[in-house]
Amino acid sequence: MNKEQGRLKGKVAIITGAASGIGKGTALLFAEEGAKLVLVDRDSERLQTTAAEIRQAGGACETVLGDVSLPETADLAVCTALDAFGGVDVLFNNAGIMPVGDIVDYPLSTWDxxxxxxxxxxxxxxxRAIPEMLKRGGGSIVNTSSVMASLTEPGYSAYTASKAAIIGLTKEIAVSYAEKGIRCNAIAPGWVETDMNVKLAESVGGMDKLYPVIKQQQPLGRMATPREVGYAVxxxxxxxxxxxxxSCLSVDGAASAAI
Ligand SMILES: NC(=O)c1ccc[n+]([C@@H]2O[C@H](COP(=O)([O-])OP(=O)(O)OC[C@H]3O[C@@H](n4cnc5c(N)ncnc54)[C@H](O)[C@@H]3O)[C@@H](O)[C@H]2O)c1
Incomplete structure (x- = not known):
């Protein structure tokens, strides 16, 4: 780690879903690259574990416990960045969920x-963050979409619709704020080694059942690691x-290039 020459030296970044998976992997990498972090998640215990790992390695971070779908959490995250570190430069909108089920049986409450x-x-x-970024002369927003924004399979109505919506939102923010110095991009990961897929494996009878599907869908032949996705972010x-x-950067081991 060399915070003096880091690629995010002096930047303040908010990361959602930072307690696990892609969010955690990216948080550890951002800290190594000199960013000061506000870590947001609803899982208190694992959020504190991520924060402890970052501090132990000499990084600076604050935590915000909350549900990212609520305005209070957005407000608290930005206020924490301002109070602790004086502003916001980077926002990594990453928290997400993936409940699966046939559309006919899919509860409206789960869709919502x-x-x-x-x-x-x-x-x-x-x-909430854009006005603060503008005060600093600009910033960067990165949104986690998915290969499933454009390629899908049965059972993913809400997830695929949500991930496609994220690409639309990303483009709108990009065109609205390009001249004002704020960039907005999405990433579209394929299979990544995270709890989301551990849960999926449990629902289909174990990782042994899931791995042949991963190999068939993702020419890389394995899942990406959270850190590999973190480098794209x-x-x-x-x-x-x-x-x-x-833009939307694929981090999918050629999954979206394959037939
Ligand atoms: N794992 C994959 O293969 C994969 C592929 C493409 C896209 N993604 C996307 O990557 C993102 C991160 O997923 P992951 O795979 O790291 O999963 P993960 O389950 O390991 O991590 C998700 C984190 O988000 C948090 N979270 C969920 N809902 C929240 C809420 N309402 N408020 C606050 N925190 C909340 C969880 O507590 C968890 O810490 C998601 O948007 C997911 O859709 C994952």
């Missing part, structure tokens, strides 16, 4: 929950991506 956690949260956090968050906005 998926839309609220996966999409409304990004609207709320962007809405790091690029988009950093000044190296100063001309990249309104």
């Amino acid at each position: 929950e998926v839309m609220n956690v996966n999409v409304r949260s990004m609207f709320l956090l962007s809405k 790091l690029f988009l968050a950093s000044d190296e991506a100063s001309a990249v906005t309104g």
Whole structure:
């Protein structure tokens, strides 16, 4: 770790879903690259574990416990960034859920929950963070979409709709704020080694059952690690991506290139 020369040196970043998976992997990487972090999640215990790992490695972070689909959480996250670190430069909207089921049996309440956690949260956090980014002369928003925004399979009505909506929201923010110095991009991961897929494996009879599907769908032949996804987020968050906005970067081991 070299915080003096880090790719995010001096930047303040808010990361949602930071207690686990892609959010945690990205948080650890951002801290190594010199960012000061506000970590947001609803899982108190694992959020504190992530924070402890970052502090132990010499990084700076604050935690915000809350449901990202609520405006109070967006407000608290931004206020924490302002109070602790003086502003906001990067927003990684990443928290998401993936309940699966046939559309005919799919409860309306679950549909609403998926839309609220996966999409409304990004609207709320962007809405609250953009004015603060403008005060600093710009910023970078990265939203976690999915390969499933464009390729899907039965049972994913809400998830696929939510991930496609995220790409639309990303483009709108990008065109609205490009001239004002705020960039907004999405990432579209394929299979990633996280709890989300551990839960999916449990529902289909174990990882042994899931792995052949992963190998068949993702030419890379394995899941990506959270850290590998984190490097894509790091690029988009950093000044190296100063001309990249309104894009969606696939991090899917060629899943979206395969037939
Ligand atoms: N794992 C994959 O293969 C994969 C692929 C493509 C996209 N994604 C997306 O990546 C993102 C991160 O998922 P992951 O795989 O790291 O999953 P994960 O389950 O390991 O982590 C998700 C985190 O989000 C938090 N979270 C969920 N709902 C929340 C809420 N309402 N308020 C606050 N925190 C909440 C959870 O507590 C958890 O810590 C999601 O948006 C997911 O859709 C994952």
